Amino acid sequence: MQSMKFGWRIIVGSIVGFLGSAFGTVGGVGGGGIFVPMLTLIIGFDAKSATAISKCMITGGATATVFYNLRQRHPTLDLPVIDYDLALLFQPMLMLGISIGVAFNVIFPEWMLTVLLIIFFVGISVKSFFKGVNTWKQETIMKKYQPIKEKGSTKFRQFLLPYMFNIYSFFVMKSETVMQVSIIENIRWKELGLLFAGWIMILGLEIGKVEPMNHLHHGDYLMYLFDCFQVPIAVGMSSYEAVRLYKGKRIIASKGDQQTHWRVLPLILFCACGTLAGMIAGLLGLGGGFILGPLFLGLGIPPQVASATSTLVMAFSASMAVVEYYLLKRFPVPYALYFVAIATGAALVGQHLVRKAIAILGRASVIIFILTLTLGISAVLLGGVGIAHMIQKIENKEYMGFGDLCSYRK
Template sequence: MAAAAGLYGRLNRSSTRGFLAYVAAGAACAAVLACFVIPAAEPRAGDANGGLRLSSRSARVWPDLAFNWRVVVATVVGFLGSAFGTVGGVGGGGIFVPMLNLLVGFDTKSAAALSKCMIMGASASSVWYNLQVSHPTKEAPVIDYKLALLFQPMLMLGITIGVELSVIFPYWLITVLIIILFIGTSSRSFYKGILMWKDETRIQMETREREEESKSSCAARDVVIDPSCEEPLLCQPQPKEKSALETFLFNLRWKNILVLMTVWSSFLVLQIFKNNSQSCSTFYWVINILQVPVALSVFLWEAVQLCRESRARRMDGNWECVCEASIEWSPAQLIFCAFCGLLGGTVGGLLGSGGGFILGPLLLELGCIPQVASATATFVMMFSSSLSVVEFYFLNRFPIPFAVYLICISILAGFWGQSLVRKLVHVLKRASLIVFILSSVIFASALTMGVVGTQKSISMINNHEYMGFLDFCEK
């Protein structure tokens, strides 16, 4: 147990500067590309549209829920995407939106709304499953509530920013930014998975060698030992086993959950007021700005607590981590976490996902073991996706029968995925499987978003549609 816990702490010490440089370079390339593409798309003087047809807001297209090959294929893809997406802690919005848009036939906005429904269903079932399992290495909940409190408010604020940007950003630019980010995060996660796999292999080999040496020494001395202690690792003091109910109650942290629910409710109320106000009016912008102090207040409250606990432990000579992340909490680290939370939420708002494409890899980067990273990211996504679902319901953005059907599929997939993968991890003693699943889902999302984005951009070019920034107040 101690070796497994120390493994991820050692991997965490690898530098993230290369990845950050990659993201910055990718954003710079996208900005330079925008400087060349957008001026070419600007209307010419003397012509109202400069020979270009302004891209209209997508019309609502809601196919009927009927048993046909499209729905069957979408069910299979949605089930597998939900199962493995929640195991990796990324949700799967990058797969759901193209699937619902191209395969089933929903318009882009409705597909994004239904994607949130699927993420909510899978996340809720995964959280229920994770509340009934124990932490693999120590006496603690598998969901890290401290990290959830740190990231959830910034993630929700980022989702609001992402939704606003999706109104004005051209589709091709959103596609380029998402592909750059997804390829970077999937590559980084895959690299960490390889390192974890190698260290797990080394630990297993050392364990077998110690067992063989112990058995050989016992046989040489001709000592009779307890058959139940033939494997030394199993004879170490083990934590007291809890019943299913005791584990469930132990994993619940009502104080933290109430704080998260308060943040969720505050954002919901503000979103409802914003959606019922006139776009770009004074009241609209006041409601928008009010979301900033709500998010910052909770983030700073949790950040101050983490700094104080970390400093108090160091002064007492206790170098144990305050929470699952094996880093030394400092203002610089907390600012970095706030930025990543905003970035993850912004990507979620642009894409129609829950923000897990950033949060899952980030938690691994901070030093969380894969089981905790997956459980915590899924827990945070449950709040962010459910907020969007309630908001979209009031806006009548998705058909109820289709939403209920997809939510049921995702709930079943969440249970199946968590149960299957956790059993594989337990049998093979390879938690790196979760990291490989995470990187695979992100890469698949980059691939599908790239294909869909390229196809739509080519169609817009052929139809001479406007490909520059749109007017926010004309939405």
């Protein structure tokens, strides 16, 4: 077991990791776009070890955030802040998409992945920024009408109607006792149990691949059979939730949508978006939160709910990767435990401070701007590291074409 040596690199890395986890978990994206460059450029790990430790940090921060959010309530509705129905619809297909994306990650050359990564991050950063600006403007309008609201004017109620499910921060200034209930009452146990069941089944398949990945000869496709088994699990779980939404037994209530019967096409598109998000995440080596956070905001989900729900989904996917990396001995345990502790503490501090800031400012758009900042920093760091690797390969005249699918996870 590799021993851990403290020095200036660890100190600087701890500071960067703390800030990355605090901002990343608040934005619902984890912070992997900051962790990986920090671990490679500052701490000095190779790319594979950095990715593995980054997943450990994401898991620690996401798990702490999930436990923090288990008692939190929806900012405007009498619901948990975590939308379990939304998670159950997206999470299985996301995990399936990640498996597909990872395979394509092996095939695509590094320069192409770097270009796609920069384009992706810049695109969603700009979109998130404008979403934040729009939300900020609407919040400003709502705060302007607050005195009218306090007088009980019907004019305010008429004004509020078009915005009632798009403006959230105006209503977040509740007392802490109202925002929190006991964990037992606040958890949707059936949906959470289904999420855990799917996670355990897919985790079992991932663990089953470890032995073939370590010992089978080049080109052996037995481990792909384990990947194929994920398809019925993921499709079955998402289809179960989709059917319940279609029949009106469940609704995506977190955005105030009281639609009792969903049409087939929107449900198919939602599942397809989950798969596509996972493919992009696996292709570019990202966590699912980088995709789901902006996606949920685009669907009209409140920032607090989007962050909490994407973090729950991210905790499942990242923890599964950690187990696999551990069995493959991809990271030194002492370093991983240390940085997990840093990320966990930072996540709790970040969640506490941002909720205080929202309560004081009355603006949930703070979460969107934190998300935008995290995405922008990740674009610069990951893009810079990728470009540096490209230049090094060009100088060394290394092969920069498409890879071999049979080298998948070797």
